[in-house]
Every structure is written in C-alpha cells, then in structure tokens.
Amino acid sequence: MKTERAQQIYESKDTIAVHLEGKPVWIENVDEGNGMATVQVESNPLNTMTVSIDRLQEGKGYDA
Template sequence: MDTARAKQIYESEQTFLVQLDGDSVWIENVDEANGMATVMVENNPVNTKTVSCDRLHEGK
C-alpha cells in the first residue's frame, strides 16, 4: 500500500480491512515523510508495530 492510501484509511471515518503478513491490523498513525505506519495487530493494544507502508495490504 502506498503512504497516501494508508493516510486516507487512517483519516477515514469508515472501517477498512488492512493486513500485515496475514494479520488484521488497525492503522494508528502514518508518518508520511518516512513512509511508515504504526499499526495495532489483531485489536491487541500491547501488540503495536511500526512498519513500512508498502508492507500493508488492503483487504477485499
């Protein structure tokens, strides 16, 4: 996923299925300057990761 799309999803009031390595994630922040996103894995607030936006995939 490109950084702009990650930012759109983050700012949207709608819910989108986003995955990281097969796990569902919730985008918590997008760092546009560095192309990175902080995500919460599987609705678990203690399992957060900062990853490159290109590792995120939008579900169908």
C-alpha cells in the same frame, strides 16, 4: 500499499480492512515523510509495531 492510501484509511470514519502478513491490523499513525505506519496487530492494544507502509495490504489478506 501507497502512503497516500494509508493516510486516507487512517483518516476515514469507515472501517477498512488492512493486513500485515495476513494478520488484521489497525493503523494508529502514518509517518508520510518516512513511509512508515504504526499499527495495532489484531485487536490487541498492547501489540503495536512500526512498519514500512509498503508491507500493508488493503483487503482480506492471504485468506482468499
């Protein structure tokens, strides 16, 4: 995913599916300068991680 798209998803009022290695994530913050995003993995607010934005995928993930 590109940094600009991650920022658009983060700012969107719509729910847009984003996956990290096939797991659904929720983007909590985008650091455009460093190309990193803080994400919540699945629906667990205690499971957050900071990852490179290029590791994120929009859509259904690897289930298709």
